[in-house]
Amino acid sequence: MSMSSLSVEMSMIISASVIRVRDGLPLSASTDNEQGTGVQECRKYFKMLSRKLAQLPDRCTLKTGHYNINFISSLGVSYMMLCTESYPNVLAFSFLDELQKEFITTYNMMKTNTAVRPYCFIEFDNFIQRTKQRYNNPRSLSTKINLSDMQTEIKLRPPYQISMYELGSANGVTSAFSVDCKGAGKISSAHQRLEPATLSGIVAFILSLLCGALNLIRGFHAIESLLQSDGEDFNYIIAFFLGTAACLYQCYLLVYYTGWRNVKSFLTLGLICLCNMYLYELRNLWQLFFHVTVGAFVTLQIWLRQAQGKAPDYDV
Numbered sequence: 001m002s003m004s005s006l007s008v009e010m011s012m013i014i015s016a017s018v019i020r021v022r023d024g025l026p027l028s029a030s031t032d033n034e035q036g037t038g039v040q041e042c043r044k045y046f047k048m049l050s051r052k053l054a055q056l057p058d059r060c061t062l063k064t065g066h067y068n069i070n071f072i073s074s075l076g077v078s079y080m081m082l083c084t085e086s087y088p089n090v091l092a093f094s095f096l097d098e099l100q101k102e103f104i105t106t107y108n109m110m111k112t113n114t115a116v117r118p119y120c121f122i123e124f125d126n127f128i129q130r131t132k133q134r135y136n137n138p139r140s141l142s143t144k145i146n147l148s149d150m151q152t153e154i155k156l157r158p159p160y161q162i163s164m165y166e167l168g169s170a171n172g173v174t175s176a177f178s179v180d181c182k183g184a185g186k187i188s189s190a191h192q193r194l195e196p197a198t199l200s201g202i203v204a205f206i207l208s209l210l211c212g213a214l215n216l217i218r219g220f221h222a223i224e225s226l227l228q229s230d231g232e233d234f235n236y237i238i239a240f241f242l243g244t245a246a247c248l249y250q251c252y253l254l255v256y257y258t259g260w261r262n263v264k265s266f267l268t269l270g271l272i273c274l275c276n277m278y279l280y281e282l283r284n285l286w287q288l289f290f291h292v293t294v295g296a297f298v299t300l301q302i303w304l305r306q307a308q309g310k311a312p313d314y315d316v
Helices: 003-010 037-055 089-106 109-114 122-135 144-156 176-183 185-191 199-228 234-255 261-278 285-304
Strands: 013-020 026-029 059-063 067-074 077-084 160-162
Touching (some): 013 089, 026 122, 037 077, 089 122, 089 144, 234 261
Parallel strands (some): 059 160
Antiparallel strands (some): 059 067
């Protein structure tokens, strides 16, 4: 048997997986019987890629010697496949495109977003296996028009080539990229994502804006009173505007992650309480109670809405 014919026979799709982008949760995967050293190594790359999907473009290729890992991402779900290096790019991405269309048709976004167990859509494996068999025998494919469209699309927008340096590990040796990421952990923490907003968090945000607006309006009225007569205390104006700033800063802390976020929220609540104590003569007890209660409620929501933890180490 010639080397060229051997290469043709060895050109094939080995496995495929469907993975949620935001946390790397595997939703479905094909049954993989290959146990070679190279394939086992590629499974490690699958895991590493699954943790970085949210940071990568929507169409990528990782070359790992004798094998390629290709994936596309859409609507929060990534479709990843492992194939031999000689497998045609146009067939690989056409295969992934078919998986994507079928998955989107079969499952709605609500199900994929709320899934908590790995491989909770394992029944999709049947479609992956059937499609993989078709694409491993290209002569049986009857999608020449689609392949032509895909070839044009790949030429116009080729897949992003991920390097081992960028991935963070090559042949078991941690790269400088990985070391830099660890060293920059504290810096990048400022850009961490918070957990999804809850209904109570949204209500707290609106109430805080309302309190800020009320303080702002009263502050402008205090300025008018000061200009019209000398009876108004200038410190009241400062207290109103400080209260406005505190409410807006609480909204900021509720939406964005910053260092010492919980401490800042308690200090902001303290400022709100001090401002309302100073404005005791201008507000009745119900108004004071409303402003302080809203401040405390927003502080609680800030404390409850923490940064998202590290993605679990799922066995992809």
